[in-house]
Amino acid sequence: MPELPEVETVRRGLEPHLQGAKLSQVRLHRPNLRYPFPERFVERLEGAEVLRLxxxxxxxxxxxxxxxxxxxHLGMTGRFQATRPEMNDSPEDLARYYHAVAPDEKHLHFQCLATLPNGEVSRIDYYDPRRFGFMLLxxxxxxxESKWFRxxxxxxxxxxxxxxxLLKMVGGRNINLKALLMAQGHEKRGGIAGLGNIYVCEALWRARLNPDHKASALTRKEAGALVEGIKTVLEExxxxGGSSISDFAAASGELGYFQHRFxxxxxxxxPCPRQDGGLIERKVHQGRSSFYCPVCQK
Incomplete structure (x- = not known):
């Protein structure tokens, strides 16, 4: 599933095509993804201007x-693709281009044109082979106040x-750090939004903390190291361009390469990259694989 860095990569890739653009020729190729598309979805997008992403x-x-x-939400396999014609097409030519070019049409579920104030036009396609993604208005x-953001x-x-x-979040909680970081913050004591399995594993390694480390036993020094590990691994x-595992690609179609730096x-x-004699181990937490070094992660 695309995690926070992949979603941010998509946002940045779509921004030059969509920010300030007027939407037109909105098309749906099926009535639903994970959920039905919103009522009057096409009508409400048609002619709208995207103010910001x-x-x-x-x-x-x-x-x-x-x-x-x-x-x-991209779900597991959702992917936006933004393309621009290389020639200065007439509106009629653009319409033909829009309707004729549809790679991987079986999994193409949403399309529109986005016209910037300078006249540049992009075709925005949304593909989702497994259809676990969804769109809302x-x-x-x-x-x-919605269930997704509340x-x-x-x-x-x-x-x-x-x-x-972070210490306020963990105070007195009888859970491990892996569970705390994966919780998204819906509990009363809050949490961290957007962290997924890959980057939690990587952040814990950078902080030298074991995924089974009790959240309630976290010291201020360890909390500082964990916050730094989270921010550093996400920024990198x-x-x-994110990690291109499974079906993820940026809006340009390019693949990220952070997976080569796991x-x-x-x-x-x-072997652990710290060359401490440890071999990376795998353990399952709440149905998700955790990878860690038993030597340097305590």
């Missing part, structure tokens, strides 16, 4: 001038996340 946790948020927020006052934790790349905030992953994830039996 944001990301919250693993969600893409496109703010429209109609006061709607077009929300997309919400009003601003509905967004954080109670989400702090953004890990924001200044909100620091050692003190975003700079690398220190522990999916490296069971391989």
């Amino acid at each position: 944001e990301r919250r946790a693993k969600y893409l948020l496109f703010y429209l001038d109609t006061q709607d927020i077009w929300v997309t 919400l009003k601003p006052d509905e967004l954080y 109670g989400l934790g702090v953004e890990p790349l924001s200044d909100e996340l620091n050692a003190g905030v 992953a975003v700079a690398s 220190c522990v994830y999916d490296r069971k039996g391989q």
